[in-house]
Amino acid sequence: MSVAGEQNQRGGINVARLLMSFGPLLFLAALIVVFTVLKPSFMDPINLFNITRQISITGLIALGMTFVILTAGIDLSVGSLLAFCGMVAAVVAKGGTANTLSLSTSGTQGYGWFAALLAAVVVGAAAGGVQGLAITRLKVPPFVVTLGGLTVFRGLTLTISNGGPISGFDASMRWFGTGLIGPVPVPAIIFAVAAILCHIVLRYTRYGRAVYAVGGNAEAARLSGLRVDRILVSVYVIVGFFAGLAAFVLSARLNSSEAVAGIGYELTVISAVVIGGTSLFGGIGSVGGTVVGAALIGVLQNGLQFNNVSSYTQSIVIGLILILAVAFDRWLKSRVRR
Amino acid sequence: MPTAEAASPEPILLAVEGVTKHFAGVTALSDVSLDIRPGEILGLLGENGAGKSTLLKILSGVMPPSSGRIIFDGADYQPASPQDAKRLGIVTIYQELSLIPTLTVAENIFIGRAPTGPLGLVSWRRMEEDSRAIIARVGLTIDPMTPVSALSVAEQQLVEIARALSLKSRLIIMDEPTSALTETEVQRLLSIMDRLRRDKVAIMFVTHRLEEAAAICDRMTVLRDGRLAGHLDRDNGPIELPAIIEKMVGRAASELYARPAQRAIAGDIRLSVRGLRTVRDPEAPHAIVLDGVDIDLKAGEILGVAGLVGSGRTELARAIFGADRIAAGTITLDGRQIAPASPADAIALGIGLVPEDRKHQAIFAALGILPNFSVASLGHFSNGFGFMAERRERDALAGFRKMLSIRMASAEQAIEGLSGGNQQKVILARWLARDPKVLIVDEPTRGVDVGAKTEVHQILVQLAARGIAVMMISSELPEVLAVSDRIVTMRRGRITGQMQGVEANEEKLMELMALDRQDAKGQAR
Numbered sequence: 001m002s003v004a005g006e007q008n009q010r011g012g013i014n015v016a017r018l019l020m021s022f023g024p025l026l027f028l029a030a031l032i033v034v035f036t037v038l039k040p041s042f043m044d045p046i047n048l049f050n051i052t053r054q055i056s057i058t059g060l061i062a063l064g065m066t067f068v069i070l071t072a073g074i075d076l077s078v079g080s081l082l083a084f085c086g087m088v089a090a091v092v093a094k095g096g097t098a099n100t101l102s103l104s105t106s107g108t109q110g111y112g113w114f115a116a117l118l119a120a121v122v123v124g125a126a127a128g129g130v131q132g133l134a135i136t137r138l139k140v141p142p143f144v145v146t147l148g149g150l151t152v153f154r155g156l157t158l159t160i161s162n163g164g165p166i167s168g169f170d171a172s173m174r175w176f177g178t179g180l181i182g183p184v185p186v187p188a189i190i191f192a193v194a195a196i197l198c199h200i201v202l203r204y205t206r207y208g209r210a211v212y213a214v215g216g217n218a219e220a221a222r223l224s225g226l227r228v229d230r231i232l233v234s235v236y237v238i239v240g241f242f243a244g245l246a247a248f249v250l251s252a253r254l255n256s257s258e259a260v261a262g263i264g265y266e267l268t269v270i271s272a273v274v275i276g277g278t279s280l281f282g283g284i285g286s287v288g289g290t291v292v293g294a295a296l297i298g299v300l301q302n303g304l305q306f307n308n309v310s311s312y313t314q315s316i317v318i319g320l321i322l323i324l325a326v327a328f329d330r331w332l333k334s335r336v337r338r
Numbered sequence: 339m340p341t342a343e344a345a346s347p348e349p350i351l352l353a354v355e356g357v358t359k360h361f362a363g364v365t366a367l368s369d370v371s372l373d374i375r376p377g378e379i380l381g382l383l384g385e386n387g388a389g390k391s392t393l394l395k396i397l398s399g400v401m402p403p404s405s406g407r408i409i410f411d412g413a414d415y416q417p418a419s420p421q422d423a424k425r426l427g428i429v430t431i432y433q434e435l436s437l438i439p440t441l442t443v444a445e446n447i448f449i450g451r452a453p454t455g456p457l458g459l460v461s462w463r464r465m466e467e468d469s470r471a472i473i474a475r476v477g478l479t480i481d482p483m484t485p486v487s488a489l490s491v492a493e494q495q496l497v498e499i500a501r502a503l504s505l506k507s508r509l510i511i512m513d514e515p516t517s518a519l520t521e522t523e524v525q526r527l528l529s530i531m532d533r534l535r536r537d538k539v540a541i542m543f544v545t546h547r548l549e550e551a552a553a554i555c556d557r558m559t560v561l562r563d564g565r566l567a568g569h570l571d572r573d574n575g576p577i578e579l580p581a582i583i584e585k586m587v588g589r590a591a592s593e594l595y596a597r598p599a600q601r602a603i604a605g606d607i608r609l610s611v612r613g614l615r616t617v618r619d620p621e622a623p624h625a626i627v628l629d630g631v632d633i634d635l636k637a638g639e640i641l642g643v644a645g646l647v648g649s650g651r652t653e654l655a656r657a658i659f660g661a662d663r664i665a666a667g668t669i670t671l672d673g674r675q676i677a678p679a680s681p682a683d684a685i686a687l688g689i690g691l692v693p694e695d696r697k698h699q700a701i702f703a704a705l706g707i708l709p710n711f712s713v714a715s716l717g718h719f720s721n722g723f724g725f726m727a728e729r730r731e732r733d734a735l736a737g738f739r740k741m742l743s744i745r746m747a748s749a750e751q752a753i754e755g756l757s758g759g760n761q762q763k764v765i766l767a768r769w770l771a772r773d774p775k776v777l778i779v780d781e782p783t784r785g786v787d788v789g790a791k792t793e794v795h796q797i798l799v800q801l802a803a804r805g806i807a808v809m810m811i812s813s814e815l816p817e818v819l820a821v822s823d824r825i826v827t828m829r830r831g832r833i834t835g836q837m838q839g840v841e842a843n844e845e846k847l848m849e850l851m852a853l854d855r856q857d858a859k860g861q862a863r
Binding site: 204205206207209210212213216217219220221222223224225226227279283284 | 659685698699701702720724768
């Protein structure tokens with residue numbers, strides 16, 4: 001019984017495992033085919049690069065969110081944190097909040113793009129770290145801490161900006177949002193490089209192993225000698241860092257930091273991670289999946305827009321796909337178990 | 339098929355005749371027959387994977403057999419669902435209890451059939467009174483309006499049995515009912531089973547614990563690899579444990595718990611514990627705290643720590659390992675006083691712990707064998723930049739796979755797919771990769787097949803021979819006796835006695851573990 005049973009099971013696992021790893025990718029390919037058939041111009045390089053530019057902002061945050069969700073955590077504050085970091089970057093780039101209406105491109109009063117970028121990612125990482133400490137030290141669940149963070153960071157943003165935008169950055173900063181290297185938009189390149197780095201960290205480093213272990217079974221991780229609390233804090237630092245980076249790119253692209261930027265981003269970001277196959281219960285998932293998940297949402301939005309589907313209907317479709325993706329994942333897992 | 343002919347005048351209540359079950363080409367159960375009469379306790383025994391669960395699922399209406407016949411109370415028994423099986427008079431009580439914790443005992447007993455008053459509203463008073471009478475049948479005197487979440491596991495089990503009785507069940511199937519109980523609770527359950535037997539209820543007792551089965555069962559049916567391995571009958575004299583084991587594993591029992599010859603022990607004291615006390619956790623006021631424990635552990639020896647559930651044996655392991663806070667006392671490792679504040683500290687000092695609850699405390703179910711193996715030695719298996727040296731990691735795993743004969747398909751295979759014994763070997767390999775000075779193993783063979791148990795024991799002996807100081811905590815006395823060079827017993831957070839392995843026997847140990855009067859006499863101060 002046992003030999004035949006194992007073999008049979010193994011066969012079953014392979015097919016289902018394969019689907020589990022490549023399911024979202026297959027779905028993405030199918031979507032691209034459908035949209036191309038509907039409108040061949042969908043495949044124009046210009047449109048494709050457009051999509052990559054669109055997904056790079058939420059995609060960057062989704063990379064960080066992958067770390068968080070792998071530990072069975074969640075970060076709802078990323079949208080607000082993005083706005084906050086964007087505002088910090090703008091203040092640093094322009095040397096204050098005073099001349100918010102000036103569209104001067106000289107940048108002489110400010111500290112330049114590098115200082116702005118540094119400020120955005122440092123503030124983002126620090127804000128993530130504070131939330132991580134609240135989660136591990138005060139033992140408040142991540143959902144609650146970051147729900148609080150969502151409100152706090154939005155409030156801070158409105159406070160420093162007085163509710164309005166800070167606009168007008170110099171050309172060197174704007175390049176990070178609107179520039180091209182060859183035909184490729186700079187934000188897409190930043191996203192691609194970040195994704196590769198995240199993939200390497202999760203797949204090939206001891207830190208990556210520790211993240212999976214903590215998410216897979218925190219108690220077993222502690223009894224195996226991992227410093228679970230430190231690892232938990234670190235993933236919130238990472239997602240905060242990426243919220244800061246995304247904020248910088250977004251501000252550069254829009255030539256403005258808006259106090260209302262990033263509202264609802266947390267949902268798009270979490271959707272991308274979950275559609276990409278990362279389990280909300282931790283321990284299962286990959287950066288590759290998240291990239292596919294982000295691309296899937298981007299292609300869907302762009303393709304629907306391309307075919308003149310209203311943004312109202314887009315929301316409905318994306319929501320349904322999120323549910324179906326998770327249902328499909330569950331179904332596959334139940335097949336594997338049996 | 340041997341039955342208890344003539345001895346009992348009762349007609350057969352349940353007859354399973356030639357039942358076979360296939361799953362997608364796999365035969366889980368092949369031509370199994372058994373029968374049970376009213377007022378009889380039938381033990382159903384077998385190793386993990388022997389087919390017990392499949393048979394249970396068929397009898398409880400979860401799934402139908404592929405072929406064969408079941409006759410219950412003189413009629414063909416073909417339940418469409420577990421509810422149907424219950425209605426026909428067969429109730430199965432699983433290890434995971436099915437009571438709703440937030441509801442009261444009475445509500446659970448009368449769930450879906452609450453007694454109503456004239457207006458069709460629930461009559462709480464009648465429900466309370468009837469429940470009180472029902473639970474009295476299983477010797478429970480608690481208030482039926484207590485929420486189930488406030489009951490111990492043992493009490494919850496009794497409530498389930500009481501509910502089964504109130505449903506006029508004629509056959510109660512109990513799946514591993516004693517695995518989560520303390521010794522006293524087990525004795526109480528066994529005596530209630532005996533009382534039900536006198537009330538002409540038929541009980542099928544599915545268990546791993548051979549001693550309990552031998553103590554209570556009238557007859558036993560043993561399964562092996564999905565087939566009937568044999569029936570054992572008390573009428574031919576008391577059922578002997580070696581006979582059961584032989585039927586279960588298909589070889590003589592003497593091979594199982596063969597004590598290794600007394601080995602020469604290196605003799606240097608590795609780990610020394612003096613006056614160890616732990617902190618009482620205000621959130622768990624009833625938890626066991628250590629009350630001044632002294633222990634010495636020598637290099638190259640296996641120290642058996644015998645104690646019942648709640649004796650403090652696991653707490654001792656966790657305190658040494660830095661997993662629980664220490665209130666007072668000293669721990670010395672190789673002559674140096676240590677104070678591990680976390681497992682990470684203890685591990686860095688050369689201590690390893692194979693915890694009691696493998697599923698929740700040791701394995702990463704979603705991950706493959708490789709990350710499960712290396713998780714405690716990530717530093718060892720990575721380079722200076724933090725990158726994993728996967729080649730070295732795989733080679734090391736391959737070495738342990740050979741040394742411990744771990745049966746696995748590949749390093750990528752999910753650890754969940756391994757049998758309990760092989761999972762435990764991976765966890766042992768996790769610690770061996772660190773070459774620990776001290777290895778603490780807590781219930782090393784829990785949930786491990788009888789065959790693989792012997793292998794785990796041999797591994798522990800080998801490790802000791804390599805100079806590792808092994809502390810083995812176990813509630814299975816035959817295991818303690820088979821493997822330990824020296825044995826200490828624990829009760830209520832204290833050491834109650836110690837002796838050389840060769841001097842010990844089950845009676846001596848049980849006395850020290852279970853009896854109060856030993857507290858003063860045996861205290862190893």
